[in-house]
Amino acid sequence: MKYFYYFLIMVAFFQPQEILAESKKNSFKIAVLYDDEFLLHNTGLNHPENPNRISHTINFLKKEYRFKAHLIWPSFDYAPIDIINLVHSETYINLVKRESERLNKTIATLSTGDTVISEKSYQVARKSVGAMIEGIDQIMQGHVSQAFAFSRPPGHHALRDKGMGFCIFNNIAIAAKYLQKKYGVNRVLIVDFDVHHGNGTQDIFYSDNSVFYFSIHQHPFYPGTGRPSERGVGDGYGFTLNIDLPKGAGDKEFIAGLTEQLIPAMDQFKPDFILVSAGLDAHDNDLLGQLSYSNIGYSKATDILLSLAKKYSMNRVMFVLEGGYEPINNKESAESILNMMISKYSN
Ligand SMILES: [Zn+2]
Numbered sequence: 001m002k003y004f005y006y007f008l009i010m011v012a013f014f015q016p017q018e019i020l021a022e023s024k025k026n027s028f029k030i031a032v033l034y035d036d037e038f039l040l041h042n043t044g045l046n047h048p049e050n051p052n053r054i055s056h057t058i059n060f061l062k063k064e065y066r067f068k069a070h071l072i073w074p075s076f077d078y079a080p081i082d083i084i085n086l087v088h089s090e091t092y093i094n095l096v097k098r099e100s101e102r103l104n105k106t107i108a109t110l111s112t113g114d115t116v117i118s119e120k121s122y123q124v125a126r127k128s129v130g131a132m133i134e135g136i137d138q139i140m141q142g143h144v145s146q147a148f149a150f151s152r153p154p155g156h157h158a159l160r161d162k163g164m165g166f167c168i169f170n171n172i173a174i175a176a177k178y179l180q181k182k183y184g185v186n187r188v189l190i191v192d193f194d195v196h197h198g199n200g201t202q203d204i205f206y207s208d209n210s211v212f213y214f215s216i217h218q219h220p221f222y223p224g225t226g227r228p229s230e231r232g233v234g235d236g237y238g239f240t241l242n243i244d245l246p247k248g249a250g251d252k253e254f255i256a257g258l259t260e261q262l263i264p265a266m267d268q269f270k271p272d273f274i275l276v277s278a279g280l281d282a283h284d285n286d287l288l289g290q291l292s293y294s295n296i297g298y299s300k301a302t303d304i305l306l307s308l309a310k311k312y313s314m315n316r317v318m319f320v321l322e323g324g325y326e327p328i329n330n331k332e333s334a335e336s337i338l339n340m341m342i343s344k345y346s347n
């Protein structure tokens with residue numbers, strides 16, 4: 001009987017504390033926005049922007065035990081046209097619908113530029129924007145403070161009336177507009193570390209002083225824009241900041257760009273929300289990119305962005321996949337980014 005009382009004491013004093021500690025450790029959640037429909041945007045055989053880019057990462061995240069406690073997987077719908085219309089003209093939205101839906105198990109190039117489409121591409125592109133809406137709703141309604149959208153097609157090259165560079169709708173630009181329209185968020189920072197300059201995003205906000213666009217990318221490279229001299233126009237002057245890096249540049253240049261240029265700029269701008277165009281094609285040995293960031297570089301960059309979010313935006317950050325053409329690199333970079341989110345906030 002004596003031992004039974006000892007047992008009760010043990011239960012009362014030790015186990016609850018352990019449970020408490022464990023539940024505190026596991027209470028930090030990140031919303032992952034993914035839908036199997038993203039795999040239906042068919043770009044044909046051997047196209048670099050293909051479903052394997054994300055399916056490899058998703059399979060890993062779903063089975064990896066240490067992520068189970070921290071990732072939530074909300075479902076979401078196609079973005080309504082009026083939300084896509086916050087960035088894109090109705091004429092362009094209808095063009096994408098018409099050119100995509102007339103294809104029957106074949107592929108074609110979107111008439112506005114170098115973007116392969118197929119029968120389901122319009123529908124999948126709407127779902128990709130749907131991921132933005134859900135991620136922002138999850139954050140702004142307080143369910144999580146961080147999200148990562150593994151969506152395709154990507155978006156940062158898409159202009160108001162023109163898809164290009166594998167992009168149909170500019171997901172991240174629509175996300176910024178949606179934040180402002182639905183939640184009245186004043187100042188949005190978009191950080192773009194894809195190896196390519198996000199010409200579409202820059203163009204959409206070029207004269208806007210409420211959305212700060214920061215890009216660090218390879219130059220000379222596709223699409224050719226993104227020189228440091230491009231700083232915005234009119235009211236938007238000073239709210240675009242470009243760093244172009246030569247072929248071969250790596251973590252040192254990446255992190256220096258963030259610490260020496262982005263941080264001081266944000267001490268002035270003070271963003272209310274941070275969106276990240278997380279292209280992973282600046283990773284060493286990417287199929288298209290020629291920079292050489294490592295997984296450690298992505299981890300350090302995430303640390304810097306999360307510190308900015310802690311200082312200015314109540315930890316609110318959404319990462320959105322752009323490019324990244326080696327499935328194993330994508331998986332490893334995504335793992336580094338998510339691990340940093342978890343270790344920074346769950347302790
Ligand atoms: Zn890219």
